[in-house]
Amino acid sequence: MASLPPIDLPTGATGKGSFDAPSAGAPDPVRFDYLLRLGDDSLILGQRLSEWCGHAPVLEVDLSLANLSLDLVGQATHLLEEAGDGDKLAFHRDVLDFRNCLLVEQPNGDFARTIARHLLFSTWQHMLFERLTRSSDRFLVEFASKAVKEVAYHRELSAEWTIRLGDGTEDSARRMAEGIDWNWRFVPELFEVDETLQALIDRGIAPAPHEFEGEYRSAIAAVLADARLEIPADQRAILGGRRGHHSEHLGHLLAVMQFLPRTYPDATW
Amino acid sequence: MSHDWPLWEVFVRTKGGLSHRHFGSVHAPDAELALRHARDTYTRRMEGVSIWVVPSAKITASDPEQAGELFEPAADKIYRHPTFYDIPDEVKHI
Numbered sequence: 133m134a135s136l137p138p139i140d141l142p143t144g145a146t147g148k149g150s151f152d153a154p155s156a157g158a159p160d161p162v163r164f165d166y167l168l169r170l171g172d173d174s175l176i177l178g179q180r181l182s183e184w185c186g187h188a189p190v191l192e193v194d195l196s197l198a199n200l201s202l203d204l205v206g207q208a209t210h211l212l213e214e215a216g217d218g219d220k221l222a223f224h225r226d227v228l229d230f231r232n233c234l235l236v237e238q239p240n241g242d243f244a245r246t247i248a249r250h251l252l253f254s255t256w257q258h259m260l261f262e263r264l265t266r267s268s269d270r271f272l273v274e275f276a277s278k279a280v281k282e283v284a285y286h287r288e289l290s291a292e293w294t295i296r297l298g299d300g301t302e303d304s305a306r307r308m309a310e311g312i313d314w315n316w317r318f319v320p321e322l323f324e325v326d327e328t329l330q331a332l333i334d335r336g337i338a339p340a341p342h343e344f345e346g347e348y349r350s351a352i353a354a355v356l357a358d359a360r361l362e363i364p365a366d367q368r369a370i371l372g373g374r375r376g377h378h379s380e381h382l383g384h385l386l387a388v389m390q391f392l393p394r395t396y397p398d399a400t401w
Numbered sequence: 402m403s404h405d406w407p408l409w410e411v412f413v414r415t416k417g418g419l420s421h422r423h424f425g426s427v428h429a430p431d432a433e434l435a436l437r438h439a440r441d442t443y444t445r446r447m448e449g450v451s452i453w454v455v456p457s458a459k460i461t462a463s464d465p466e467q468a469g470e471l472f473e474p475a476a477d478k479i480y481r482h483p484t485f486y487d488i489p490d491e492v493k494h495i
Contacts (some may be wrong), residue, residue, distance in 0.1 A: 192438040
């Protein structure tokens with residue numbers, strides 16, 4: 133591990149504009165927070181991937197990425213509807229109230245960096261959802277039993293691409309290595325346990341991430357070995373997304389995603 | 402990128418008991434990714450239960466110039482067509 137302490141983004145003003153969806157007063161605030169964490173991960177990554185639509189290197193990849201995006205938006209719909217009014221939570225919530233991890237909000241970069249982000253995230257998400265099928269929470273069991281199949285495909289597809297780019301041309305190998313390296317500092321946050329998550333683990337709702345951190349590290353190492361890529365040196369971890377302390381990128385993403393329903397609140401679709 | 406990728410013909414079985422049917426083609430660097438491209442291109446709205454991909458270059462096709470000798474002789478032999486009995490409506494895919 134790096135000797136420097138992790139960077140924890142400072143607490144800013146709490147975002148409570150008049151347009152914000154009510155987040156206080158949920159009957160089970162800890163469970164509500166968990167639904168937001170899971171739902172926001174899927175929503176934000178789904179939105180990021182949709183930016184590739186019409187821009188991917190080839191038509192087939194364009195469809196693949198849009199397909200992953202739609203799976204994730206579907207997951208977010210289930211999770212945010214369970215948390216409350218899904219549309220309000222997605223489109224009328226301000227950036228500081230989002231609970232996604234920092235990894236999913238990172239810009240796409242080139243195709244290799246997008247694949248690197250997806251490999252690092254969907255491998256984690258797949259291991260998490262496998263365990264959520266044994267949660268004490270009935271909704272999460274039903275949700276995860278369905279979503280785990282989607283995410284298994286995401287994990288396999290991003291591993292296949294990592295291997296082909298890493299073990300491809302000189303240019304693709306360099307880009308793939310840079311993509312992994314660029315996203316690597318956001319991995320520790322996936323295994324962070326804060327007070328909220330600990331409460332969920334104690335109630336049997338959430339799996340404890342450290343139980344699969346070893347499995348995760350070996351799985352990523354195996355893909356990188358097949359791709360003839362080095363495992364990056366551990367970097368200074370960046371934390372804070374679960375508490376709403378986001379990178380500057382999320383605000384820009386939300387500005388695009390939320391523009392229409394905020395500008396035309398009466399619009400229906 | 403796709404200029405270097407071979408073309409693959411995609412065959413999809415739409416449900417159990419039916420044959421695989423030609424759906425179209427995809428570009429992909431190898432068979433494994435061709436299957437995934439085929440899945441994402443042709444079965445994303447629940448159209449399939451099984452996919453085959455075949456390198457397009459491996460397909461031997463009949464010569465359009467020989468269409469006359471290959472196919473026309475079958476056109477005027479009414480006795481080759483089983484048109485003299487009724488097929489019940491319930492029997493699909495025959």
